[in-house]
Amino acid sequence: MMDWQPLSLTFRLAFVTTILLFIIAIPLAYWLAYAKNRVKPVIETLISMPLVLPPTVLGFYLLLAFSPNNAFGQWLDASLGLRLVFSFEGLVIGSLLYSLPFMVHPIQSGFANLSPSLKEAAYILGKSRWTTLTKVLLPNIRPSLLTGIVLSFAHTIGEFGVVLMIGGNIPGQTKVASITIYDEVESLNYAAANTYSLILFVITFCILLLVYLVNGGHVKSYWK
Amino acid sequence: MNFAEGGRKLDIEIQLEKGQFVTLYGKSGAGKTSILRMLAGLLRPDAGHIQVEGRQWYAHNKNIFLSPQKRQLGFLFQDYALFPNMSVRENLLFALPKGQPDAIIAELIELMELRELQNRRPNRLSGGQQQRVALARALVQKPPLLLLDEPLSALDQEMRLKLQEYLLEIHRKYGLTTILVSHEPNEILRLSDTVYVIEQGRLLNTCSPQALFPDSVTQSLSCTGTILSLFEEEGRVKVKLSIQGQTVSHRVEKEKARNWSVGQDVQVELDFSTLRVKKSS
Numbered sequence: 001m002m003d004w005q006p007l008s009l010t011f012r013l014a015f016v017t018t019i020l021l022f023i024i025a026i027p028l029a030y031w032l033a034y035a036k037n038r039v040k041p042v043i044e045t046l047i048s049m050p051l052v053l054p055p056t057v058l059g060f061y062l063l064l065a066f067s068p069n070n071a072f073g074q075w076l077d078a079s080l081g082l083r084l085v086f087s088f089e090g091l092v093i094g095s096l097l098y099s100l101p102f103m104v105h106p107i108q109s110g111f112a113n114l115s116p117s118l119k120e121a122a123y124i125l126g127k128s129r130w131t132t133l134t135k136v137l138l139p140n141i142r143p144s145l146l147t148g149i150v151l152s153f154a155h156t157i158g159e160f161g162v163v164l165m166i167g168g169n170i171p172g173q174t175k176v177a178s179i180t181i182y183d184e185v186e187s188l189n190y191a192a193a194n195t196y197s198l199i200l201f202v203i204t205f206c207i208l209l210l211v212y213l214v215n216g217g218h219v220k221s222y223w224k
Numbered sequence: 225m226n227f228a229e230g231g232r233k234l235d236i237e238i239q240l241e242k243g244q245f246v247t248l249y250g251k252s253g254a255g256k257t258s259i260l261r262m263l264a265g266l267l268r269p270d271a272g273h274i275q276v277e278g279r280q281w282y283a284h285n286k287n288i289f290l291s292p293q294k295r296q297l298g299f300l301f302q303d304y305a306l307f308p309n310m311s312v313r314e315n316l317l318f319a320l321p322k323g324q325p326d327a328i329i330a331e332l333i334e335l336m337e338l339r340e341l342q343n344r345r346p347n348r349l350s351g352g353q354q355q356r357v358a359l360a361r362a363l364v365q366k367p368p369l370l371l372l373d374e375p376l377s378a379l380d381q382e383m384r385l386k387l388q389e390y391l392l393e394i395h396r397k398y399g400l401t402t403i404l405v406s407h408e409p410n411e412i413l414r415l416s417d418t419v420y421v422i423e424q425g426r427l428l429n430t431c432s433p434q435a436l437f438p439d440s441v442t443q444s445l446s447c448t449g450t451i452l453s454l455f456e457e458e459g460r461v462k463v464k465l466s467i468q469g470q471t472v473s474h475r476v477e478k479e480k481a482r483n484w485s486v487g488q489d490v491q492v493e494l495d496f497s498t499l500r501v502k503k504s505s
Contacts, residue, residue, distance in 0.1 A: 117305035120266050123292040124299045125319045126365070135318070139309040 002195060005172055006180040010200075013088070013176060014156040017095040018103075021152050022145075024096070025103040030133065032104070033111035034119075048101050055098065059165025062094050066166060086168030091176075094162040102151040110144025111137065143215045154207045157200065234258055234269075234425040242277070242368070245395055245402045247412045249436070250422035256405045259422070260371045263403070264299050265292035277368060298362030298400075300375040304354040306346035312357050313342040319364035332360040335397075336390060352383035359390060363398060370395070372404040376411065388414055409437040445494045451486055467492055 032044060050058060066084035067073045077083055084090035114137060122132040138145065160178040167174035169183070177196050184193035212218075234255045240246060248256040261267040263274060265281070268289060274282040281290045307315055316329050333339055336356045346354055355375055362370060372391070376384045388411060395402050395415075406412055412419060413433045421429040421436070429436075449467040456462075461481040465472050484490070 115303055115305065117301040117303055118307065120264075120292070121299065121301065121305035122307075123266075124264055124295075124297065125361070126293045126321065127318075128293065136307055136309075140307070 002192075003180075006175055006177040006196065007199065009088075009172065009175065010157055010177040013091055013095060013159075014153045016092055017099060017156045018149055018153045020092070020096060021099060021103040022149060025100070025107055025148065026138075029104050029107035029111060030137075032108045047104050050098050051101050055159070055161025056165055058097060059094065059162040062090070062097075062162065063166050066090055066093075085166055086170055086174060088173050090166050091163060091174055094166055095156045095159055098159055098162050099152045099155045102155045103148040106144045106148040106151065107141065110141030114140060146214060147211055150207055150211045154204050157204060236422070236425070236427050238420060238427065240401060240403075242401050243399060244418060245404070245416045246418045246420060247404045247406055247416040247433070248422055249406065249412060249419050250428075254422045255425045256422055257373055260299070260373050260403065260405060263369075263371060264297060265290060265295050296365070296367045297369040297371060298365075298367045300355070300358055300362055300370070300372045302374050302377060304346070304351075304358045306349075306354055306357055306361075308346055311343050311345055312338055312349070315346070315357060316361050316364055319361045321365065328364055328366070332363055335394070336360045350383075351379050352387060355379065355387055356390060359387075359394065363394060366398065368401060370400045370402045372402065372406075374405050374407070377407070384408075384411070391415060409433075413437060447492055447494075449490050449492045451484055451488045451490060453486060454481060454484060465490070465492065 028047070032040065032047075063085060064070060065072050066076070068077050068083065068085070073084070084093060118136055118140070119132055122136045123129075127135070158178060159176070160182070163174065163176055163179055164182075167176070167179060169175050169179060175183075177200055181193045181196045181200075184190070184196070236255070236259060248259060250256055258267060262269050262282075269282065269284070271284045272282070273280065273284065276295075280286070280288050281295055282288060307318065310318060313329070313333070316332065317326065320326060320329065333342055336359060338353075338356060338360060341349060341353060341357075346357070349357065358375070376387050379387065391402070391404075392415060394400065404412075404416060416433055419429075419431055419433050419436050420427060421431070447467060449465040449472075452464040452466050452471065454461055454463050456478075457475075459478070460475050461478055461484075462473065462475050463481060463484065465474060
């Protein structure tokens with residue numbers, strides 16, 4: 001009998017992470033696309049780090065930061081009652097950092113590719129920055145928003161190294177599908193490993209296919 | 225309205241009267257678009273002031289800088305800047321401030337002849353149609369000042385002429401003060417009262433369009449042609465020329481045709497005192 005918990009946990013993690021990332025990334029991407037600042041290259045680099053940094057490095061530093069034996073971890077435990085090691089909440093934080101560039105880059109790119117005269121025309125018509133963002137800019141970068149959401153979601157599903165470091169392999173809490181597959185292979189349960197792997201393969205394939213179809217204009221999306 | 229702006233590359237002082245239609249004329253990079261953008265609040269000058277109808281829009285020494293949102297003006301961009309996610313009508317409605325009656329929308333739709341197009345998205349409109357919508361949208365708030373940043377340069381000649389008519393009409397009807405940036409002599413002659421010639425960031429000259437382009441009405445036309453054949457006939461040379469795809473015949477003195485050969489490209493000057501103009505079918 002198959003245990004669906006790792007899969008439901010994986011999707012719950014991906015879902016929560018994607019929603020939070022969407023909210024965080026829009027102001028970030030807006031700033032990166034439009035502001036002129038000496039600090040910008042540094043921030044851009046930091047945001048892009050998870051693309052090249054080994055996930056175990058990220059996981060290791062998060063482990064150190066969250067550990068109740070250290071100052072930050074202690075403060076978190078005392079003030080917010082949060083133990084971020086070996087917890088779902090810790091995984092969310094880790095995933096936010098891990099998948100950040102996958103949400104920020106498409107949206108930043110979307111903003112940057114809009115003609116600057118759109119924003120200027122809206123300002124001249126008396127529209128505030130917020131109104132311009134929500135009524136003019138965001139509606140015209142829908143494909144970028146979709147790409148960001150989908151890529152972040154799919155990327156979080158595949159998270160392994162970070163989870164390995166700060167997860168603790170707790171069933172129902174931090175034992176996500178990718179970890180489970182690793183476990184099953186270690187225990188020589190190839191059949192079980194195959195089931196989980198195949199499911200993940202098919203789902204991520206379908207997600208990416210969706211992005212390419214919609215953005216390529218092959219499907220008359222109901223977004224338009 | 226008067227403004228004076230200073231900066232590393234731009235140093236201009238201009239005073240306009242209400243109701244004027246003026247043109248900023250000069251080579252690319254002279255600073256004409258920068259002036260419009262500074263007036264609109266899209267670009268911040270280094271020094272100077274901008275005053276419109278008694279209101280300070282920008283004053284460097286008093287640290288006043290009104291954002292574009294707070295300035296009352298209309299602006300036409302070279303790329304039209306219509307919002308792609310909205311229909312023509314929605315673009316116009318977007319310009320309407322909250323609580324204002326929408327009678328002006330209907331009025332502008334009729335004036336700019338957009339009735340059949342009002343539910344279309346901008347990507348299904350031609351360039352000329354888009355610019356008409358942009359013009360209507362700029363007028364929804366009935367601004368006193370209209371800035372035109374080479375708005376017709378992306379259009380073909382026929383559409384350009386039609387849009388010029390619209391510009392003239394709305395300038396008169398709404399009593400606007402209009403500033404146009406343009407390179408086209410005929411356009412400047414047709415639309416504006418005064419031309420400010422700007423070169424390398426400085427105001428070179430202020431004059432009427434007629435003074436700037438005195439020879440733009442020509443009595444002779446020059447074009448290129450190709451020699452098709454040369455024949456000696458009755459002591460002179462008969463030459464057949466191909467000009468713009470049409471064949472014409474002409475007689476010249478022998479001396480003149482001495483260095484000519486078949487297939488050679490020549491310059492043809494047509495002097496005319498009468499011109500027959502007909503509508504093309």
